[in-house]
Amino acid sequence: MTSSHSHLAETDPAVAEAIAGEERRQEENLEMIASENHVSEAVMEAQGSVMTNKYAEGYPGERYYGGCQHMDTVENLAIDRAKELFGADHVNVQPHSGTQANMGVYFATLEPGDKIMSLDLNHGGHLSHGHHVNFSGQFYEVEQYGVDPETGYIDYDEVAARAAEFDPHMIVSGSSAYPREFDWERLGAIADDVGAYHLSDIAHITGLVAAGVHASPVDHADFVTGSTHKTIRAGRGGMILTTEEHADAVDKAIFPGGQGGPLMHNIAGKAVGFGEALEPDFVDYAERVVANAKTLVDVFTDAGIQPVSGGTDKHLLLLDLRESHPDLTGEDAEDALDDVGVTVNKNTVPGETRSPFVTSGIRIGTPALTTRGMGPDAMTTVGELIVERLNNPDDPDVASEVREEVDRLCAEFPVYE
Numbered sequence: 001m002t003s004s005h006s007h008l009a010e011t012d013p014a015v016a017e018a019i020a021g022e023e024r025r026q027e028e029n030l031e032m033i034a035s036e037n038h039v040s041e042a043v044m045e046a047q048g049s050v051m052t053n054k055y056a057e058g059y060p061g062e063r064y065y066g067g068c069q070h071m072d073t074v075e076n077l078a079i080d081r082a083k084e085l086f087g088a089d090h091v092n093v094q095p096h097s098g099t100q101a102n103m104g105v106y107f108a109t110l111e112p113g114d115k116i117m118s119l120d121l122n123h124g125g126h127l128s129h130g131h132h133v134n135f136s137g138q139f140y141e142v143e144q145y146g147v148d149p150e151t152g153y154i155d156y157d158e159v160a161a162r163a164a165e166f167d168p169h170m171i172v173s174g175s176s177a178y179p180r181e182f183d184w185e186r187l188g189a190i191a192d193d194v195g196a197y198h199l200s201d202i203a204h205i206t207g208l209v210a211a212g213v214h215a216s217p218v219d220h221a222d223f224v225t226g227s228t229h230k231t232i233r234a235g236r237g238g239m240i241l242t243t244e245e246h247a248d249a250v251d252k253a254i255f256p257g258g259q260g261g262p263l264m265h266n267i268a269g270k271a272v273g274f275g276e277a278l279e280p281d282f283v284d285y286a287e288r289v290v291a292n293a294k295t296l297v298d299v300f301t302d303a304g305i306q307p308v309s310g311g312t313d314k315h316l317l318l319l320d321l322r323e324s325h326p327d328l329t330g331e332d333a334e335d336a337l338d339d340v341g342v343t344v345n346k347n348t349v350p351g352e353t354r355s356p357f358v359t360s361g362i363r364i365g366t367p368a369l370t371t372r373g374m375g376p377d378a379m380t381t382v383g384e385l386i387v388e389r390l391n392n393p394d395d396p397d398v399a400s401e402v403r404e405e406v407d408r409l410c411a412e413f414p415v416y417e
């Protein structure tokens with residue numbers, strides 16, 4: 001266990017028990033939700049520190065409160081390390097989440113009613129890219145592009161044609177479930193051609209971009225937003241990278257535009273996590289994340305289960321179950337795997353016919369298992385266990401065999417020693 005939580009156990013046993021339960025759940029299950037990871041104990045120490053007590057509205061050197069000298073130190077460390085990781089001119093580390101980072105960029109550049117063009121949620125996009133249930137879909141007029149239903153790849157000619165027709169103020173790129181590398185240069189050029197801003201949302205691939213394992217959009221986008229808890233292990237939060245030209249507008253849009261006091265304990269966590277990502281072994285980690293995802297692609301393809309687009313360039317794959325398991329919905333698959341200690345999420349697939357609560361696919365990611373130290377052999381076993389379970393979702397004997405193997409793997413690769 002990571003810590004005894006001895007104060008908490010005494011003063012609030014109900015919460016202490018829930019935290020202990022969550023620690024056990026993380027240790028005893030295979031976390032394959034593509035957007036999740038395990039941070040280091042150092043990041044958690046920073047997050048669980050006295051930094052949570054302090055108001056620090058404003059930015060380093062220009063705060064609205066006294067006593068901010070140590071706040072300035074950690075925020076500057078987070079900013080400087082992010083600049084080094086991503087080669088960006090200007091960084092804002094205050095967004096409370098990836099969604100609020102996107103909100104900051106929209107508020108810095110757009111008026112209500114302006115037009116944005118983004119990847120369809122069913123094709124891998126994100127709620128904050130203009131979905132009607134999100135503020136972004138309510139404030140702005142949205143046109144969406146998708147992937148080619150045959151290949152599963154984005155058709156950039158189609159994006160260019162749609163952009164010329166729609167004439168957006170902003171093109172949003174980036175995704176939650178698109179397994180392929182983005183052509184940032186092409187997207188930047190399309191945005192230039194129609195006089196639109198290019199916002200590249202690298203929420204899922206922040207760590208892969210930092211490590212140079214996925215191409216960086218920094219030179220091809222006006223704004224890059226990211227989350228700090230997915231493929232980079234810097235704790236829950238968001239960030240914005242931009243050019244000097246837009247630096248002031250972005251900073252004002254975050255504070256005072258959309259947030260009050262920054263979450264300084266989380267910013268301390270970001271500083272620590274970014275520092276860890278600057279260590280040489282982080283590149284090795286990011287490479288192993290992608291290699292592990294490719295290993296899974298091979299196992300699933302051999303078993304006749306189709307990954308959308310035929311594979312992956314990243315940390316995630318999207319399995320389309322319609323051909324191999326026509327009667328098994330994404331929801332069924334998620335439940336069947338949950339039963340045996342493998343945590344994934346159901347996901348819509350391109351050309352989806354079922355509802356988003358049911359779906360025909362599952363999204364599987366490797367960042368968390370890679371953090372546990374798993375390599376190609378363990379990942380092959382994990383893939384085979386998933387196949388075994390999906391092929392026998394109602395067989396209790398298979399379920400207990402798979403669960404036993406999951407237990408063995410979890411014991412062999414502890415999250416926190």
Ligand SMILES: *Cc1c(COP(=O)(O)O)cnc(C)c1O
Binds near residue numbers: 035097098126128176
């Ligand atoms: C995860 C994600 C975000 C940010 O999500 P939060 O939960 O708000 O931190 C933003 N964009 C994309 C594409 C994402 O996948």
